[in-house]
Amino acid sequence: MDRENRVSTSxxxxxxxxxxxxxxxxxxxxxxxxxxxGLNEDVIRLISHKKNExxxxxxxxxxxxxxxxxxxxxxxxxxxxPPIDYQKIVYYAAPKTxxxxxxxxxxxxxxxLRTYEKLGIPLQERELLAGVAVDAVxxxxxxxxxxxxxxxxxxxxxxxxxxxxxxxPDLIKKYLGTVVPSSxxxxxxxxxxxxxxxxxxxxxxxxxxxxxxxxxxxxxxMNTGQFERTLIIADEGAxxxxxxxxxxxxxxxxxxxxxxxxxxALDNAQIKYSTVQNWYPGDKQGRGGIYNFVTKRGACRGVNxxxxxxxVETGSAITWKYPSCLLIGDNSVGEFYSVALTNHYQQxxxxxxxxxxxxxxxxTIVSKGISAGHGxxxxxxxxxxxxxxxxxxxxxxxxxxxxxxxxGAHTFPYLEVKNTSSQVEHEASTSKIGEDQIFYCRQRGxxxxxxxxxIVHGFCKEVFRELPMEFAVEAQKLLGxxxxxxxx
Amino acid sequence: xxxxxxxxxHATVAGREILKGIDLTVNAGxxxxxxxxxxxGKSTLAQVLAGRDLYKVTAGEIIYDGKDLLALSPEDRAxxxxxxAFQYPVEIPGVSNLYFLKAALNTIRKHQNLPDLDAMxxxxxxxxxxxxxxxxxxxxxxxxxxGFSGGEKKRNEIFQMAVLEPKLAILDETDSGLDIDALKxxxxxxxxxxxxxxxxxxxxxxxxxxxxxxxxFVHVLAEGRIVKSGGKELALELEETGYVGIxxxxxxx
Numbered sequence: 075m076d077r078e079n080r081v082s083t084s085x086x087x088x089x090x091x092x093x094x095x096x097x098x099x100x101x102x103x104x105x106x107x108x109x110x111x112g113l114n115e116d117v118i119r120l121i122s123h124k125k126n127e128x129x130x131x132x133x134x135x136x137x138x139x140x141x142x143x144x145x146x147x148x149x150x151x152x153x154x155x156p157p158i159d160y161q162k163i164v165y166y167a168a169p170k171t172x173x174x175x176x177x178x179x180x181x182x183x184x185x186x187l188r189t190y191e192k193l194g195i196p197l198q199e200r201e202l203l204a205g206v207a208v209d210a211v212x213x214x215x216x217x218x219x220x221x222x223x224x225x226x227x228x229x230x231x232x233x234x235x236x237x238x239x240x241x242x243p244d245l246i247k248k249y250l251g252t253v254v255p256s257s258x259x260x261x262x263x264x265x266x267x268x269x270x271x272x273x274x275x276x277x278x279x280x281x282x283x284x285x286x287x288x289x290x291x292x293x294x295x296m297n298t299g300q301f302e303r304t305l306i307i308a309d310e311g312a313x314x315x316x317x318x319x320x321x322x323x324x325x326x327x328x329x330x331x332x333x334x335x336x337x338x339a340l341d342n343a344q345i346k347y348s349t350v351q352n353w354y355p356g357d358k359q360g361r362g363g364i365y366n367f368v369t370k371r372g373a374c375r376g377v378n379x380x381x382x383x384x385x386v387e388t389g390s391a392i393t394w395k396y397p398s399c400l401l402i403g404d405n406s407v408g409e410f411y412s413v414a415l416t417n418h419y420q421q422x423x424x425x426x427x428x429x430x431x432x433x434x435x436x437x438t439i440v441s442k443g444i445s446a447g448h449g450x451x452x453x454x455x456x457x458x459x460x461x462x463x464x465x466x467x468x469x470x471x472x473x474x475x476x477x478x479x480x481x482g483a484h485t486f487p488y489l490e491v492k493n494t495s496s497q498v499e500h501e502a503s504t505s506k507i508g509e510d511q512i513f514y515c516r517q518r519g520x521x522x523x524x525x526x527x528x529i530v531h532g533f534c535k536e537v538f539r540e541l542p543m544e545f546a547v548e549a550q551k552l553l554g555x556x557x558x559x560x561x562x
Numbered sequence: 563x564x565x566x567x568x569x570x571x572h573a574t575v576a577g578r579e580i581l582k583g584i585d586l587t588v589n590a591g592x593x594x595x596x597x598x599x600x601x602x603g604k605s606t607l608a609q610v611l612a613g614r615d616l617y618k619v620t621a622g623e624i625i626y627d628g629k630d631l632l633a634l635s636p637e638d639r640a641x642x643x644x645x646x647a648f649q650y651p652v653e654i655p656g657v658s659n660l661y662f663l664k665a666a667l668n669t670i671r672k673h674q675n676l677p678d679l680d681a682m683x684x685x686x687x688x689x690x691x692x693x694x695x696x697x698x699x700x701x702x703x704x705x706x707x708x709g710f711s712g713g714e715k716k717r718n719e720i721f722q723m724a725v726l727e728p729k730l731a732i733l734d735e736t737d738s739g740l741d742i743d744a745l746k747x748x749x750x751x752x753x754x755x756x757x758x759x760x761x762x763x764x765x766x767x768x769x770x771x772x773x774x775x776x777x778x779f780v781h782v783l784a785e786g787r788i789v790k791s792g793g794k795e796l797a798l799e800l801e802e803t804g805y806v807g808i809x810x811x812x813x814x815x
Contacts, residue, residue: 508652510652511652511653513612513614513636514648514651514652515654515666516613516635516636516637516640517613517636517637517645517646518640518645518662518663518726519637519640519666519669519726520637520665520666522637524665524669528657528661528662528665529654529656529657531657532655532656532657532705533656534656
């Protein structure tokens with residue numbers, strides 16, 4: 075099945091839905107330790123050297139780079155942007171603070187702390203807030219890791235990717251690239267060659283991680299591509315909930331972000347991965363803004379394992395992202411809950427892939443796309459049920475909401491079922507915030523802005539309730555901010 | 563001073579003049595019925611009072627509670643005590659009826675410098691009013707009007723009105739689509755809200771509703787003007803002669 079819905083709305087009052095400036099645009103003034111723009115094997119060696127990596131890591135990077143050279147940038151996504159000159163990108167930047175790493179927050183550059191404060195996520199508070207450990211990635215290198223001791227007592231490893239390469243090379247060798255091979259796609263190969271840093275988490279057998287693990291990403295140095303690498307492993311019977319959130323400062327030039335996230339769940343293990351993404355979307359004319367080309371994939375390797383992706387995507391000029399699940403173990407479960415909002419000239423092509431391999435595997439897809447201004451929102455999802463996956467089940471629901479008459483919503487669901495015992499359900503709807511809905515709310519005393527916010531939150535409710543509580547509040551706030559001033 | 567005074571009101575929609583000089587005075591405590599054939603401008607009048615911007619007021623003025631009503635936004639009119647029961651109540655998926663109503667009530671209370679009602683007090687209020695409308699409590703947790711039957715939607719409108727306690731209630735064809743049992747429940751709810759400080763404008767095509775909500779005054783609207791006004795007996799007269807008879811009588815007069 076391959077289907078496309080194109081719809082646009084025509085409500086007049088909603089026409090002006092598009093006046094909210096990016097609230098969190100600012101550039102913090104921390105000197106970055108960057109290498110010159112451009113990419114070749116020497117640059118990769120330099121990155122690996124600067125990070126003092128073992129030989130196997132360098133070899134892995136070079137292999138990925140050589141493969142990348144043979145690949146072509148994908149063009150199938152429903153997004154449009156000028157060609158990227160990969161030789162103009164700076165592939166490594168680390169804050170000066172990396173030279174002598176701070177031992178505690180007192181040693182962290184106060185400017186950095188102020189930056190977080192401007193974002194409304196003061197680290198000190200986060201530290202104190204019950205149950206949230208923060209691994210703050212600021213330009214490429216982690217500068218603050220908290221709660222590590224407590225997690226360590228339980229045998230949980232939660233650290234920057236660079237540290238993991240040094241301290242846990244066996245785990246890295248065993249799992250890196252096993253879910254997203256370095257040759258998987260153009261952007262994954264690029265990431266594999268030049269990835270700067272990211273997070274690593276290993277939860278040992280039978281351990282339930284007692285707190286939400288959290289990382290705040292932030293792109294800061296001018297023209298610096300950000301290539302995060304995240305690897306999370308839940309061993310047999312383990313459970314972990316991971317939160318990823320970010321905002322970025324305002325700037326003029328487009329920035330490439332090509333992250334890779336790999337999740338591995340063994341027998342009876344469960345991983346919950348939640349994202350709130352708010353990178354700079356570009357100005358009202360669509361200038362600037364982040365290109366977010368991300369590869370996220372989880373492998374349910376063990377029986378009864380479960381991986382849930384929940385994402386709230388409100389930022390970036392272009393989003394190209396399909397958090398996916400490989401349901402290998404029998405009875406394994408994959409879930410994808412997504413809210414994607416495009417305003418102004420933002421473009422998003424996002425969705426998921428659920429590959430059913432094991433018996434009795436189940437997957438659930440709930441996608442909510444909101445388009446405003448000139449935004450273009452595409453849901454692209456693939457559900458593939460292999461012959462081996464007897465009695466597999468999938469339920470997909472893709473809803474689109476339109477605000478104004480210049481935006482678009484597109485749905486491309488792909489279904490492939492190779493056996494006769496499986497069940498697949500797909501539901502799709504497109505609605506618009508009607509002037510009549512807004513008028514109805516206003517007639518009851520509710521302002522236009524509150525009405526839009528209320529209607530949009532109602533639309534997204536099924537996804538928000540999958541988010542951890544404190545994240546759900548943040549996501550709602552973000553959605554409100556992203557939509558402010560958008561109607562009438 | 564009267565609660566509502568409409569003087570020489572002209573209004574257009576998409577460039578076409580629908581209201582061609584309406585004069586109407588409504589005092590607190592009164593119930594006025596506006597009747598008329600389809601296309602006479604009844605619903606337009608209701609929508610103009612509520613502030614729907616599809617309709618442009620081209621001449622005239624409306625004084626409500628001493629204020630220039632036309633200068634107020636729809637939400638400010640609501641906060642000042644104007645409530646419209648919609649002819650076609652809108653569905654808002656995902657937003658619970660309870661949440662919606664609480665947001666509305668607390669916005670209006672804020673405007674009146676009253677504190678927010680807390681969850682317990684609000685629930686008590688809501689339960690009392692639901693009983694009045696013979697509504698099932700399950701409707702509270704369902705999304706606003708979503709999947710409601712026609713009758714449930716209309717009852718929900720009057721229920722909201724009961725909770726929000728407006729000074730001026732405008733009922734736009736509240737009887738349309740109701741069977742006789744539902745009509746009685748709705749009328750019963752409306753009647754219980756009648757009082758010396760509240761005025762109502764009941765817009766209807768049929769006399770039927772007025773058997774249950776007995777108006778103090780009846781006005782007949784035809785081609786954008788009030789062509790005849792009278793007491794409740796005028797509605798019965800209309801039942802006999804139909805609108806055609808009224809129009810002819812007006813023309814020959």
